[in-house]
Amino acid sequence: MNCCGLLTAQKEPVPLKSVEVELEVRDHVATVVSTLNYENKEDKPLEAVFVFPLPGDAAVCHFSATIGQTQIVAEVKEKQEAREEYDDALSSGQQAFLLEESEQSPDIFSLSVGSLPPGESASIRLEYVTELAVQADDGLRFCLPAVLNPRYQPQGSGGSEGASVQVTSVPASLVPYSLSFSARVSSPRPVSKVESNCSLDPLQYLNPEQTQATVKLAAGHKFDRDVELLIYYKDAHQPTAVVEAGQASAKPGTLMGDPVVMMSLYPEFPQAVMSSVASCGEFVFLLDRSGSMGQENRIGSARNTLLLLLKSLPMGCYFNIYSFGSSYQHIFPKSVEYSQKTMEEALKTVEEMGADLGGTEILNPLEHIYSQPCIPNQPRQLFVFTDGEVGNTKEVISLVKKNSGSHRCFSFGIGEGASSALINGLAKEGGGHAQFITGTDRMQPKVMQSLRFALQPAVVDISVTWDLPKGVSVTVLSPPITALFQGQRSLIYAQLTGESSKAAEGCVTVKYSLAGHPSQNQLHFSLKPAEDTGLTVHRLAARTLICSLEMEEKERRGEQDEGVKKKVVEVSVQSGVSSVFTAFIAVNKGDGEAVQGPLVRRNVPTSSLKMAWSMPMAYCRPTFYCMPTYGMLSGATSSTVSGRKRRQQSVSNYCDYSSRLDMRNSSLCSLSLDAALSTSRAAAEPACKSKFKSGGSTAGLFSNLRKKLGALKKPHQMPPEPQDLLSSCNEDCTAPKQTPRDPLLQLVSLQKASGCWVLDPALAASLGKTSEEVENLKLASVNQEVWATILALIWLHGFKVDAQDEWQLLAMKAVSWLRAQNATCVTECVEAGNALLGCNVQKDVLGL
Numbered sequence: 001m002n003c004c005g006l007l008t009a010q011k012e013p014v015p016l017k018s019v020e021v022e023l024e025v026r027d028h029v030a031t032v033v034s035t036l037n038y039e040n041k042e043d044k045p046l047e048a049v050f051v052f053p054l055p056g057d058a059a060v061c062h063f064s065a066t067i068g069q070t071q072i073v074a075e076v077k078e079k080q081e082a083r084e085e086y087d088d089a090l091s092s093g094q095q096a097f098l099l100e101e102s103e104q105s106p107d108i109f110s111l112s113v114g115s116l117p118p119g120e121s122a123s124i125r126l127e128y129v130t131e132l133a134v135q136a137d138d139g140l141r142f143c144l145p146a147v148l149n150p151r152y153q154p155q156g157s158g159g160s161e162g163a164s165v166q167v168t169s170v171p172a173s174l175v176p177y178s179l180s181f182s183a184r185v186s187s188p189r190p191v192s193k194v195e196s197n198c199s200l201d202p203l204q205y206l207n208p209e210q211t212q213a214t215v216k217l218a219a220g221h222k223f224d225r226d227v228e229l230l231i232y233y234k235d236a237h238q239p240t241a242v243v244e245a246g247q248a249s250a251k252p253g254t255l256m257g258d259p260v261v262m263m264s265l266y267p268e269f270p271q272a273v274m275s276s277v278a279s280c281g282e283f284v285f286l287l288d289r290s291g292s293m294g295q296e297n298r299i300g301s302a303r304n305t306l307l308l309l310l311k312s313l314p315m316g317c318y319f320n321i322y323s324f325g326s327s328y329q330h331i332f333p334k335s336v337e338y339s340q341k342t343m344e345e346a347l348k349t350v351e352e353m354g355a356d357l358g359g360t361e362i363l364n365p366l367e368h369i370y371s372q373p374c375i376p377n378q379p380r381q382l383f384v385f386t387d388g389e390v391g392n393t394k395e396v397i398s399l400v401k402k403n404s405g406s407h408r409c410f411s412f413g414i415g416e417g418a419s420s421a422l423i424n425g426l427a428k429e430g431g432g433h434a435q436f437i438t439g440t441d442r443m444q445p446k447v448m449q450s451l452r453f454a455l456q457p458a459v460v461d462i463s464v465t466w467d468l469p470k471g472v473s474v475t476v477l478s479p480p481i482t483a484l485f486q487g488q489r490s491l492i493y494a495q496l497t498g499e500s501s502k503a504a505e506g507c508v509t510v511k512y513s514l515a516g517h518p519s520q521n522q523l524h525f526s527l528k529p530a531e532d533t534g535l536t537v538h539r540l541a542a543r544t545l546i547c548s549l550e551m552e553e554k555e556r557r558g559e560q561d562e563g564v565k566k567k568v569v570e571v572s573v574q575s576g577v578s579s580v581f582t583a584f585i586a587v588n589k590g591d592g593e594a595v596q597g598p599l600v601r602r603n604v605p606t607s608s609l610k611m612a613w614s615m616p617m618a619y620c621r622p623t624f625y626c627m628p629t630y631g632m633l634s635g636a637t638s639s640t641v642s643g644r645k646r647r648q649q650s651v652s653n654y655c656d657y658s659s660r661l662d663m664r665n666s667s668l669c670s671l672s673l674d675a676a677l678s679t680s681r682a683a684a685e686p687a688c689k690s691k692f693k694s695g696g697s698t699a700g701l702f703s704n705l706r707k708k709l710g711a712l713k714k715p716h717q718m719p720p721e722p723q724d725l726l727s728s729c730n731e732d733c734t735a736p737k738q739t740p741r742d743p744l745l746q747l748v749s750l751q752k753a754s755g756c757w758v759l760d761p762a763l764a765a766s767l768g769k770t771s772e773e774v775e776n777l778k779l780a781s782v783n784q785e786v787w788a789t790i791l792a793l794i795w796l797h798g799f800k801v802d803a804q805d806e807w808q809l810l811a812m813k814a815v816s817w818l819r820a821q822n823a824t825c826v827t828e829c830v831e832a833g834n835a836l837l838g839c840n841v842q843k844d845v846l847g848l
Helices: 079-089 291-312 340-349 363-371 393-402 420-429 442-456 536-556 561-574 643-648 653-662 673-693 697-712 721-727 730-734 743-749 761-766 771-776 784-799 802-822 826-837
Strands: 018-024 027-038 046-053 059-067 070-073 075-078 095-101 108-116 123-130 140-144 180-187 191-197 210-215 225-233 242-246 260-265 281-290 317-324 328-330 382-388 407-414 434-437 459-467 473-476 491-495 504-516 517-527 582-588 598-605
Touching: 018 140, 027 291, 027 434, 046 420, 059 582, 070 420, 070 582, 075 079, 075 108, 075 561, 079 095, 079 108, 079 582, 095 123, 095 673, 108 123, 123 536, 180 191, 180 225, 191 784, 210 328, 260 328, 260 517, 260 536, 281 291, 281 363, 291 340, 291 442, 291 802, 317 363, 328 363, 363 393, 363 536, 382 420, 382 442, 393 420, 407 420, 407 442, 407 536, 420 434, 434 442, 442 802, 459 582, 491 504, 491 536, 536 561, 536 771, 643 697, 743 761, 743 784, 743 802, 761 771, 761 784, 771 826, 784 802
Parallel strands: 018 180, 046 598, 281 317, 281 382, 382 407, 407 434
Antiparallel strands: 018 027, 027 123, 046 108, 059 070, 059 123, 075 582, 095 108, 095 582, 140 225, 180 210, 191 225, 242 260, 260 491, 317 328, 459 504, 473 491, 504 517
16 A cells, blocks of 8 residues: 555554644633544545544534535434444445444544545534533633543443444554644633643733633644643632523423523631541542553552551541552451551551552442441541543442442542543542642642541531522422532532513522531522523533433433433433434535445544553564554554444443453553563562561562663564563662652651651651751750651741642641640740741741
8 A cells, every 4th residue: 555644653544634622711611612634645435433532521512524615514313323324324425424422431432434535635523512620729620631541441341332443542652643722711700820731822811801811732732641721710719600591493491492500609618617627537548550550650649649648637537548450459358447556557558559450440449348337427538549541430430329328439530541531420429529630740739638628527418499580490400419518619500491581580599517507508690691602501401411311321221211311312412412322423415426435444543641551572463563552452454344344343342442452461462561570570589588678578679670661662672581671670689779758758757647756867867957956956844756746847837838738637637736735835846946947937827
């Protein structure tokens, strides 16, 4: 074949030339328009298949194709009907376009561009709307997923229903199409700044009030990360209500024919309650230790975060730590009371944790956690840390929802490409809070914010009541609110049926109980519809309703009840918003000639950060071009598509496909790092054990081996023999290299479970002083632990105030311990500590 134009890693032409994205943000709602430009430079007709990520809660509401001067707008139809129409069109030589959502995860979509004749170009326009999540610092987070990592599909977890398409991934540097991205932001309040993990052109304000602004992605985006924007408004996040008029052509009394209101609520809790921290609770930490957590030292960051969490827990609570991969482990058979002994035992185990447990099977450990009886008067709080690369997303979320009455779930998506559907779904159904840690983000401050939420008293007995003019009734479209957090937005969508005057007002009241005190928040709003919102609110409301119904259908599956599925299809078709049971279909039925000749399939590669992640073997079968790949075949296969045969592959099988190629059971030509390391470990441990102190670990040695293996990325390079690896790293046996610990973490690691520090050489060193310097300034009448704890608090406030979010809770525990000692001469100790450390921290700042 004569190769020209854009090529895959397998030297096959790629029909996708460029992706253009336009973002419009109005307050906290984003409308995204993506244009994908295809061109067939081959001498035969093509079908191009592109599998790509979208935000998990996005409402996809428009899909159209432009060929030459002809635009075809797609319709939403029942999925099987749409697939058959697509196949029939291709069989008869017509051009057709199909967009469908994965059956396993709502953040993966497949776009099929069929019968693109030689030399023909096509432009695909895709539009979706989504709500922007509020961050800890009041920023609004927009994420354009540019990275689609392989999703691990556990054995026997289903997901083979329906059909879809094989996914092709290449390393980010080899993605053969370009991305342009621009954003327009508007709000009733001024836009103070816009930040990003990618290079941006300077922010341009469009009016003197600075309520409107534009920003663009700088040229040359490398597809090595998701595009993340953080948008900040002045005087952010006031409660609001937006009423949107119904569609004129729709029937009154239907979702699209009636007005819909979107309520944005930001509860404010009494300061006295917010400053108190619970001294009870069962804290269960679930850590992903699959192979992918080894990238970018995610596992190291997670270990440091667990250190901070364990030091910040209150005395009197219970805790346990689980970790999972292809199997799962727990430190204790059941949750244990928090004490110095149990904390030390847990930290010792955490220190040895690596990304060495294979795949990403999260369902089994969750089932085990939920099978454990809850401890009376100790509310269960579950913290889940994962890079979100699982294939059975809906199954996992359904399990969390089923157990939502017995716990709160706080979730953390780590790294680029983490599934937003999984991370947001866990928190939403578990009544907790979701956080994403990408790029250079530090994991610790985000996790500690969630721990503060978990330590706040749970809001219970939440109810919502409506006061509307006579003749107007309300149908709430959102699921009931199960969790409220200080400063976090809660959204309610509702359909308003009936007639009212334009001057009429309504009122919504949210009542709840917090720490035994009844509270309520009220919001009065005008029933006059807002202008220029189009149908954005209706589409978001439809997506919310569809998600609730899909969850209900999954729970009822097996009961032979088609009613819920029928309702989903009805809402989806009526609103023009995609669902798992529907698809967008467009067929060019013009008078042009039928496309002649056999149709060749081209899978457009997606960026995957896992592609540089395992060692290729030299003994590959020649049919594969071996890219360094974890869990995915990076090559697209050419195949003639004939009618419904193409449906034998599936978007849900994307997950199954990547899991079959997972490192632990791959029959592909790929030797994983962990396989090489385990062989080396077996050979090395007997020889090395005598060179480590009793109770020590060879983990440092094998961490170094991992780095040496990871550096070998040439596609056809033969991996070194385990013996060679061992000899090349022999120096590590005699002198394991210790990475210097962050000074903050070093000080934190010395704190006792009770909250105090002990006066010893390790503390002196972490303060940058000698033991003599520290002991010489201690007042004779002052207890050593009191003096040590005051010094640690001064150091934190004096040198690490910028990281206060990370150590605030453990400092509060230290202050509580000091108060319980009824120590004398505290003022003198603070003065002496300031003199020793060169600080000027006031006693009241310390909380004493």
